[in-house]
Amino acid sequence: MKRNILREKLNNDEPTLSTHIHTTWPSVVEALGHTGKYDYVEFVAEYGSFDLHDLDNLCRAAELYNMGSMIKVDQSHQGFLAQRGIGAGCTSVLFTDARSADDVKECIKIAKPDTPESKGLYGVATRRHTYMGYGGSPEYVKALNETVIAIMIEKNGAVENLEEILEIPGVDMVQWGGSDYSMSIGKPGAKSDPQVIEAHDKVFKTSIKMGIPPRAEIKSVDEAKKYLDMGVKHFSIGTDISILHDYWKQNGDELRRIIS
Numbered sequence: 001m002k003r004n005i006l007r008e009k010l011n012n013d014e015p016t017l018s019t020h021i022h023t024t025w026p027s028v029v030e031a032l033g034h035t036g037k038y039d040y041v042e043f044v045a046e047y048g049s050f051d052l053h054d055l056d057n058l059c060r061a062a063e064l065y066n067m068g069s070m071i072k073v074d075q076s077h078q079g080f081l082a083q084r085g086i087g088a089g090c091t092s093v094l095f096t097d098a099r100s101a102d103d104v105k106e107c108i109k110i111a112k113p114d115t116p117e118s119k120g121l122y123g124v125a126t127r128r129h130t131y132m133g134y135g136g137s138p139e140y141v142k143a144l145n146e147t148v149i150a151i152m153i154e155k156n157g158a159v160e161n162l163e164e165i166l167e168i169p170g171v172d173m174v175q176w177g178g179s180d181y182s183m184s185i186g187k188p189g190a191k192s193d194p195q196v197i198e199a200h201d202k203v204f205k206t207s208i209k210m211g212i213p214p215r216a217e218i219k220s221v222d223e224a225k226k227y228l229d230m231g232v233k234h235f236s237i238g239t240d241i242s243i244l245h246d247y248w249k250q251n252g253d254e255l256r257r258i259i260s
Contacts, residue, residue: 002129004091004146005068006040010172010213013233018070020044020217020239024054026061028240033065040068042236045081046096047072052084056128059089070094070150079110079121086111087127092148094175099157101164107151108170113144120144148172150215154180159199166210173234175215176203204230 009016016039021028029041041062043055055071062069071085075097082093095107112120122144124136129143149170153159154177165171178191178200187193207214208231215234216227219242224235 002063002089002091002143003066004143004148005066006070006092006148007146007172009039010148015233016040016215016235018042018215018236020236021058022048022239022241024048024050024058026057029058029061029067030064033062033067036065038067040070040092042070042072042094043085043090044072044239045085046074052088055085055088055090059128063089068092070148072096078107082107082110083122083125084127086122086144086147087125087129089129091146092150092172094150094152096152096177097155097180098151098153098165099155099161101161101168103158104151104165104168104171108149108168111144111147111149112170113141115141118145150175152177152180153203154178154184156181156184159202162203162206163210166207166212171212173213173215174203174207175217176200204232208232 006016018038018040019032020042022044032038032041043058059069068091069089070092071081071090072094073081073085073096078095082095085093093111098104098107109119109121112118112122114120114123124140126135130140150173151165151171153162153174158165159181166174178196181199182188182190182193182196185195187196190196204214204227213234214232215236216232217236218224219238
């Protein structure tokens, strides 16, 4: 059975570091692995274009460097994508757009094994994570149960029902989503609005208080301090497409001024 690095670090209350990718080019994951600094890589499948072969190859690349892998799935077909991501080798799933405790319970069922104890919907599937190995065995069930389940808290309903959601067995981590939240309260893009800031603080402080680790998404190291001061230990920094855009824009602007 392959290691689940994120699960191990959560169990040991150790900090974790990740980043986001939209691209499906495995060499990007390898470049990340060469740094030796990241615990796992998140493929933002909710936004990127991909096929099932891409999921296999992204997970293979992550495993070469002892990194875990997370897939962020679109709610509209979350059952299929989450299970195929796990089958490809993803050791964690980030579910999106939950609005209620019942929505979150459905997410957990999708990723948990179909046993009387776990009461999940994931049966025996001979996918990459079981090749020549442990499909349908007790080890297989253990691996499925160790999949880290993270939930986006990004809708008004999820914020309103936060305490109930955090009490659900199987929720391992939560992630604040300010863009979706601001839109869901009729203030799209207003991340500095007092109501949005209040919800942001509620999510982080309540999660820490109730023992469910929140993860902070940041663009630069400078942003980490306010979260560290709250007690946050889990971070995801940067997104490949944004990193490229910012580099190209800044250097393109500067070079254009010089040559014009």
